[in-house]
Amino acid sequence: MFCNASNEYFWWQPNQPYPVLSVQNVENISENTLREIVNGCVRNDRQCQERLYRMFYGKMMGVCMRYANDSNQAKDILQDGFIKVFNNLERYSFDGSFEGWVRRIMVNTAIDYFRKKRSSNVLLTQGEDGMEGFEEEVEEDQTNFDSPQETEFTMQDVIDAMQQLTPAYRAVFNLYVMENKTHQEIADELEISIGTSKSNFAKAKLRIRKILLNTK
Structure with missing residues (x-):
């Protein structure tokens, strides 16, 4: 569920299933239109909130899937990320890529998610070999997956x-x-x-x- 600092619900109400979304092409959105949508979200305009969500759902779900174990976990990260996006829109200055700004929030949310899990599962410092805190220096592998x-x-x-x-x-x-x-x-x-x-x-x-x- 999406809520702002005042606990006012966004367009997607609590206890509803994740919505099936029609994809909107972000590249075709003009800067003025994006500014109108963002400003509308700041005013808690639900149509603007829904439009912004639809615009970035697909790409940001892809980002979250790369960090998650499965789609359910990715959706949890995605929802937490969008809550942060909506709650911080007032701070966005329209200086630089808005999509890049949203993406950074999603990546940071994924990092925070696994950092919290680490205390019980030692996810980030322990490899499959069970060597917690493994410090061996390895030679840098320069393989490029686009080569x-x-x-x-x-x-x-x-x-x-x-x-x-x-x-x-x-x-x-x-x-x-x-x-x-x-x-x-x-x-x-x-x-x-x-x-x-x-x-x-x-x-x-x-x-x-x-x-x-x-x-x-």
Whole structure:
């Protein structure tokens, strides 16, 4: 359910199933129209809220799916992310990409989600080998999934393979490959060491490559 700081419900009422949405092309929205929609959302105009949600549901669901274990978990992250988007619209200054602003909120929401889980599951610092806090420095693997030698695989193939990774490997892989973060930035955001980030990334890439080769 969406609510603002005053606990006023947005257009999607509580206890309703996730809506089936018709896709709206964000690229065709003019800056003036986007500004009108955002300002309407700030005024709690439900039509504007619904339109904004429809505009970004598909792309942001894709972002959340890359971090989640399954679609239900992705929907939880997505809903939390949209609550943050709506509650922070007043702070958006229309300086830079609005879609990029929304995306950063979704990624940060996913990171927060798994950081909270870590205390009980040790998701981000423990690999499948059970070596918590593994610090071994690994040689940087420069494989580019968009390079010619990888063109036999589509990005969807890579994303499907990512779903089979552990949360620790998937989080680091997403941040490094999809969000273009450095290992220092990943270490800071996930509260792990640079060595752990590099190790999890190298293992994630090896596992993805193995999964892709076994599917062809």
